[in-house]
Every structure is written in C-alpha cells, then in structure tokens.
Amino acid sequence: MCVQRRVGCLEPETVAGAYRVALYARVMRGSVTVHMAASADRVWDLVSDITRVGEFSPETFEAEWLGGASGPEVGARFRGHVRRNGRGPVYWTVCTVVACDPGREFAFAVAGPGGTTVNTWRYQLEPVAGGTDVTESFELADTPLMRLYWMAAGFARGRTNLDGMRVTLERIKAVAESASPSP
Numbered sequence: 001m002c003v004q005r006r007v008g009c010l011e012p013e014t015v016a017g018a019y020r021v022a023l024y025a026r027v028m029r030g031s032v033t034v035h036m037a038a039s040a041d042r043v044w045d046l047v048s049d050i051t052r053v054g055e056f057s058p059e060t061f062e063a064e065w066l067g068g069a070s071g072p073e074v075g076a077r078f079r080g081h082v083r084r085n086g087r088g089p090v091y092w093t094v095c096t097v098v099a100c101d102p103g104r105e106f107a108f109a110v111a112g113p114g115g116t117t118v119n120t121w122r123y124q125l126e127p128v129a130g131g132t133d134v135t136e137s138f139e140l141a142d143t144p145l146m147r148l149y150w151m152a153a154g155f156a157r158g159r160t161n162l163d164g165m166r167v168t169l170e171r172i173k174a175v176a177e178s179a180s181p182s183p
Contacts, residue, residue, distance in 0.1 A: 028139065028140040028146070028147075028150050028154070029137060029138060029139040030138055030165070031135050031136065031137035031165070032135070032137075032162055032165040032166045032169060033133055033135040033169075034133075034134055034166070034170060034172075034173055035128070035130075035131060035133050035134075036131050036133075036134055036169075036172070036173045036176045036177060037176075037177050038131055038176035038177050039103075039127070039131070039132065040103040040104065040125040040126075040127045041102065043125055043132050043134055043172065044102055044103050044104070044106065044123075046172050046175060047106050047123040047125075047134070047136075047172060048071075048072040048100070048106040048123075049072075050063040050064075050065070050072070050078050050080070050095075051063060051064065051065075053080060055171065055175070056168045056171040056172050056175075057164065057167075057168050058086050058163075058164045059082055059083055059084060059085065059086055060080045060081065060082050060083075061081055061082075061083055062080070062081045063078050063079065063080040063081065063095075064079060065077070065078045066079055066094070072097055072100045072106060073097060073100050074097055074098065074099065074100050075096065076096070076097045076100075077095065077096050077097075078094075078095050078097075079092050079093065079094050079095065080092065080093050080095060080110075085160060093110050093111065094110075094111045094115075095108040095109060095110050095111065096108060096109050096111070098120065099122065103125060103127075104124070104125055105122065105123065105124050105125065106123045107120060107121065107122035107123065108120070108121055112141075116141065116143070117141050118140065118141050118146060119138055119140050119141065120138065120139050120141075121136070121137070121138050122135075122136070122137045122138075123135070123136050124137070134169055134172070134173075136165040136168060136169055137165075138161050
C-alpha cells in the first residue's frame with residue numbers, strides 16, 4: 001500500500017512522516033474572511049496602498065516604497081515598520097510584492113535573514129452580492145528555522161496573527177464602507 005503524492009509514491013513507513021509534513025504545512029498558515037459592503041476595486045485600492053498600513057494593522061504602523069517604486073506591482077519592494085505584538089520589539093522588514101491583480105489579489109513576501117522569505121501575506125477579494133468577501137492570510141516559509149519557531153511559539157503566534165488579521169480587515173471595512181472614497 002502507498003500514499004499517492006504529487007510526485008511518486010510513499011511507502012507505508014514514510015506515511016507517518018508525510019502526515020507530519022502535511023499537518024505542519026496546514027498549521028503554519030491561517031486566514032480570516034470578512035464581508036465588506038464595497039466594490040472589490042475600492043477594497044483593493046486600500047489593501048494595496050502600503051502607505052496606509054498604519055491605519056489598519058495592529059502591528060505594522062508605517063510602510064514606504066523602496067527602490068523608486070511608487071505603487072503596487074509584482075517585484076516592487078517596500079519596507080514595513082513593525083511593533084511586534086503591538087508592544088515590541090520594533091523593527092523594519094523588507095517585503096516584495098508577489099501578486100498584484102487589481103480587484104482580485106494583493107500579496108507580498110516578507111524577507112528574513114539573508115533575504116529569504118519567512119512569511120507571505122495575501123489579500124484575496126471575491127466579489128459577491130452586496131459587496132466583496134475579503135480574505136487575509138499568512139503562510140510561513142517551510143524552512144528548518146521556521147519549523148523550530150512554529151514549534152516554540154506557533155500556537156500563540158498563530159492566534160495573534162488571526163486576531164490581528166480580523167482587526168486589520170474590520171478597520172479596512174470601516175474605511176471601505178464609508179461614504180468618502182479617498183483617505
């Protein structure tokens with residue numbers, strides 16, 4: 001008996017290991033969805049304007065485009081000023097836009113030590129009757145360092161991320177649903 005995977009087949013003695021990898025991948029990510037009574041274009045303008053992140057995020061209180069970038073596009077870089085857990089430590093992260101589909105999706109990868117991706121944040125917009133369902137998600141990179149981090153602090157950090165995403169989306173919702181379309 002074997003368990004089919006994308007490539008090849010796992011023998012019974014590796015099924016437990018494959019399960020652990022699949023479970024790890026499942027728990028190193030999370031998402032929150034909030035319905036907004038606003039158009040997907042209106043919401044996309046808010047989530048993709050990184051200069052407004054301080055209005056919405058409970059952790060990242062400012063951000064600025066880098067390298068001559070002035071707006072969202074795949075490959076554009078920006079840095080975010082983070083106050084971890086809303087208290088500290090305070091540090092800058094460098095991010096790269098990895099998805100930029102107006103009215104549909106905006107995502108960026110957060111660089112860690114050596115410039116490797118440690119986390120990817122994503123906003124997916126789904127137009128529905130009466131507005132837009134907006135999903136914010138995170139997915140940690142599958143590296144040994146991130147696995148160790150997740151084993152040590154994953155439960156608490158995962159909860160913090162989910163709570164923070166809900167706060168972020170509710171704040172975006174308040175602006176998106178307001179009568180004034182500009183900041």
